[in-house]
Amino acid sequence: MEESFKGDDRTCEFTDRLWAALESDDFNTFWDDKKLEPIHSIFLPPHFLKAIQQSNISIVVFSKNYASSIWFLQELSEIAARIHEPRHTVFPIFYDVDPSDVQNQINSFEKAFAKHEQIFTTDLSTVHNWRLAMKGVAHRPGWYTPHNPWQQTIDDIVIEVNKKMRELVHDVVDMVGMQSRAKEVIKLLELGVNNGVQVVGICGMVGIGKTTLAKVVYDRISPMFYASHFINKGTEFCMGSRQLQGKNILLVLDDIDIFDLEPLIQTIDDHWLGKGSRIIITTRDEGVLNSFKMHHIYRVKPLTKDEARQLLCRKAFRSDFPVRAYEEQINGILEYANGLPLAVVEFACFLL
Structure with a gap:
């Protein structure tokens, strides 16, 4: 401040x-x-x-x-x-x-x-x-x-x-470490390069930051599309209006499993979506992505040690820097969390 x-x-x-x-x-x-x-x-x-x-x-x-x-x-x-x-x-x-x-x-x-x-x-x-x-x-x-x-x-x-x-x-x-990863996902989407319908999968273990990453990408690129939708697991979705048919649309399907994906893909196939449309699917099961036509799969990497430390300090101390008296506890948390954002945030609560 x-x-x-x-x-x-x-x-x-x-x-x-x-x-x-x-x-x-x-x-x-x-x-x-x-x-x-x-x-x-x-x-x-x-x-x-x-x-x-x-x-x-x-x-x-x-x-x-x-x-x-x-x-x-x-x-x-x-x-x-x-x-x-x-x-x-x-x-x-x-x-x-x-x-x-x-x-x-x-x-x-x-x-x-x-x-x-x-x-x-x-x-x-x-x-x-x-x-x-x-x-x-x-x-x-x-x-x-x-x-x-x-x-x-x-x-x-x-x-x-x-x-x-x-x-x-x-x-x-939640933004720590996500900006660089968002750039990598956006590169895979081939915006302005490929005029077809591109599908990119984001996968990784629970708590690795798949949803957060998808939200960052969505916020960045949604203004480039005629319409955009962020669909969470269990949310009923229907493309509905014929006004959208043939338009370039951005769809994010978050936390999807094999039972969710098949009916969604049938609803939003290449014949319905307009040129330049993009679909992003997040899932913990890479096998789900392999079952369908994916142009690219992005495997979310754990936070680096510096990123994990920054996230911990922001959550616990409202700062990018650690409080000196907590150095030993911080190092222990970082070692145990092993770069998993959800674990870092949850353990940071013990330092509040």
Whole structure:
């Protein structure tokens, strides 16, 4: 989590208390108070950039003097560049400043930007980018707080951050190691290369991540198809509407056995599906896939040791890094889990 601000002594007191509240709730925070900011420099230190790039949540505390900081505006641009990432959240806080002043860049903000434009006469595009970044972040849902009282606002922020982190951890835990595997499956699907109907099987033992992998692939490629369906085991499915006949369709048949597969294949044969359609079938039994016409079979590999460690730490500590006191337990869990994601997640609960 990355927290930043630019303000007077009262703002510093507010951010001190906010930071302390987040730290006491066991969040990993990076706090930027700009005390070492050089004049007219737009180059951020590497550890600033790393903190922004690795944070799940960025908290921006706007104050009346905020826009006077060149470093901070550059940092704000880096935060704004991630504003639409699904696993990154930006929370603006308006400390003793009207949100409309920030959103419309008037009063002290107008003066600060006018000064920057005088300094960067040969690089006005940089100032323009700062303006856009501020507008984008300031229009996000956040909090307005006057000088006092602070505590209620701080309590509300901690509650909301807790809620968001739980959502983010739930989302990212299952994603560890899946992006590279998803690329491999997508390559087997031969999208844009083969205009026929392609069938790809995903197989592996229970808990290896077949369903998660299929969901990642589905989310990535479904916009490329006229229609898409993710069908879980036991779900009744009928292609139904004739409007779909002959269209390119994506079907994911999850956790299928031999008894499920035969009627489904009869329903969605090559004569029904349009050119460019794709079928992905997940199963623990590779024999099921061998019984039917499969163009490719992808055997899901266990997590590497580094991936398993990252997954364990995200689940247990809400971080990519282990807590030093738990090193021995972590090593034992990783050895026992042997790269099986489900086992890693279940054993991580004992470290919570």
